[in-house]
Amino acid sequence: MMRNFFTKHSILIFLLFCSFGVKSQMMNDGIFMAKGNLCGGVTYMNDSWSKYWEETLYRENKNLGTVTTQSVALMGNYGISDRFNLMFSLPYITVKPSAGVQQGLSGVQDLTMSVKYRLIQAKSLSVIGSVGGSIPTNNYVADYMPLSIGTQSNTLFGRGILYYTLPSDLALTLHGTYTTRSNVKVDREMYYSDRGYFTNEMIMPDVVNFGGKFGHYSYRWQLEATYDQQITQGTIDIRRNDMPGLCNKFDFTKVGFIAAYRIPQLKDVQIMVTGGRIISGRNVGESTTFSVGLSAFIDFRKNKVLGIPTGPICRPGDMNHNASGGEMKHEEHK
């Protein structure tokens, strides 16, 4: 469920990405919820930066100080079948600068929904496809970067995931996502990006994300290293000493980790901690991110037959634990 949870979380983070260069290591997963199981949870995330790249110029801004974005997101992942999952996420976000006289904004951001399907299972390799999209849940202020909470863009994305399980509970995940973003309407009727525009409509360039993660994954524990890359299409950089704009080219490389544990005493509620750091970028903050999430799963099926998978599964027919919250039967995928 964590995984699912992650997936959701990742989507949310992915949204943040699009707007702020805040990212997550949790966008992609080879894990599914078993049929009839719902995983739900809440995640707190904290992302902050004081240095950023203005185009490629590495700088600070004393009138912003450290910009901190915090979010609390609700996420859910439901197993329509063992290989077909439905996911959603919805974050509340607040942004605050530590210096200067301007206030940051806060509010509920975008609802993201997606489906994920395991297309092929060839021995230890899962080939997974996912499509989804996001819509703003309200008319929050977007055109106030870097102190706004989102972009107001409607997005559609397609994602491919390769998930490869190795001996000794190791797993490798590779993923790529293409996101197309709708134009947005802002509060003003003139702006300058690559040239002057006398309209309230802005073109939002599409976004490519890809990356991978590797490490230990088992029902009880998870410890993985993550790598993420974002490339925003388009050519619009922050101009010298300007503020960022919604349609900028936000690129970055990020490394991080995921650590999670299912607590037996709490009916296998999972606590997940993640951390990450942008190590290079363009038009984004050199941010450090951490998150803490709790999630639990419920099996909605009326007849829970022993031997039928419940909770998160790595592969079809996977049964590596006991959903009742008792001892984990750790029979790794044979």
Place this chain on the structure above:
Amino acid sequence: MKSLFTKNIKITLPAIFLVLMMVSCEKYLDRDGTELSALSPTKIDDNAGSWKTYSDLKLTDFTSVVQTPKTVTSAEYLQEIEEVKAEVAKINDERRDAIRYWNGGGILRWNQIMRELVAKNNLPPAENELGKYPIPSAADPDNVNGTGTTFPFSNPPYAARAYAYVSVAQYDALVMAMGLKKQYNRKTPNAVDATITPVILAAPKLASYPSEDAVMSAVTYEFMKRLFPQKADTLYLYKKKEEQKWFKLWAGVATRSDIEAGERLGKAVFAKIFSRFRTDGMANAVGTQAKWDSLTKKCEERGEVAWKSMEEAPRPPMLPFYGNVTTWNMDRKTLTDISTSLPPLSTKSQEFKAQLAEVKSYTDNPTRERIAIVHYWADGAGTHTPPGHWNQIAEKYQVAGKLSEVRTARNYALLNTAMMDAAISCWYTKSFYYVPRPSQMDASIKTLTGLPNFPAYTSGHSTFSAAAATVLSYLFPDGASSFQAQADEASKSRLYGGIHYKMDCEGGLKIGKAIGDKAIVRGQSDGVQ
């Protein structure tokens, strides 16, 4: 059942992915706001040569640069006709685009171009390693000789001055062109030779010599390349200038001698106005550390709290001596009297404290609606500034009015001289009283837009907007209530955003109205019916 489901999903997922990829290729705006339909004036204003210019120009000043043209039956002219035919035959897509673009109206186009360049250059210099702010230098616009920043920083006072001078120069030059057209009354080549069919354009109704498009392109280019001298900007301007200069030859409705005469006239009018530009006091508007300190001292001697920069590396006030720049529609004494006619509240007064609390109540309780107003009118760094916004507002009415080029120029000149006077007045008031911003008086006030780096009283937005609304109401009476409502909203936006007290807004509106009234006095006596 399950297999059907599975199969469908296997097909649809990649299909959706493909669609996404394709959708992504189509990124466009239906409109970028620069669209103009073909200019088709209801009145050609062919008597505009008698209108009053800002520089007291006389036609006889220019009959040496625009001499009596060759007759349309002369051998020289007939040779020009052959060139016109040859150029018309060379029509291609690039030229068609240029013809359509400039056929939207030369004055309107240049106004758009100028607003774009103001926005492009409206970024404050970044502080250097020593925490100091380099001063933009016209001698080093591209920052290649170690100035530390580019030129210009087209902030609102700079922009107001740019809009005013270019509008005045265009107007004065067009008035001269209209006078000379009437005097020489030369036909257009398509009227001389019926075998020439104009490309895209309607047959011109004005006499052809000198070409008004060449006049506009020359006078505007000469001014704007000095206002925006960065290499890339100058090249951009040059390309636009060349297009406007030649497009009527490409379209078969002007000859080379029409155009060359127009260009000479444009340059000659530019020279007259540029001498005023160079000596209007702008060079001293920045000031020095000693002069900035004296403003603080003068304020403190009155027992008041003096403005200080709230930026973390304190930045010198923006052009604090802009208030001494030469005005357009009133004399110096009138300007200073108006500018000091409404003293601000003392920061020690109860009324002031109440107004400070009012600011805080807005910033502590922002609503989505008020933020939209704040951001709609912010017109801050990276935009065409409040004067640019009012030119954008005026543009709709100029277009709807189906006005001649010279009348369009006259309206922009009245509007933009009023707004430059408003800037001069407002900056005079700001440096005179040196009132601190709300965030300086109460550090818990966190604003909803960028805090301008100059004193609070009076509000620039309010002053600009009231002056503009007053002039536009005179020019376009049907829009009066809308202009007034917009000015009020622009003014209030600064209070909602937490960067101005109510007194700044109200004072700015009143003074701006008085400034606008002076422009109307000029408008009533410039000979325009």
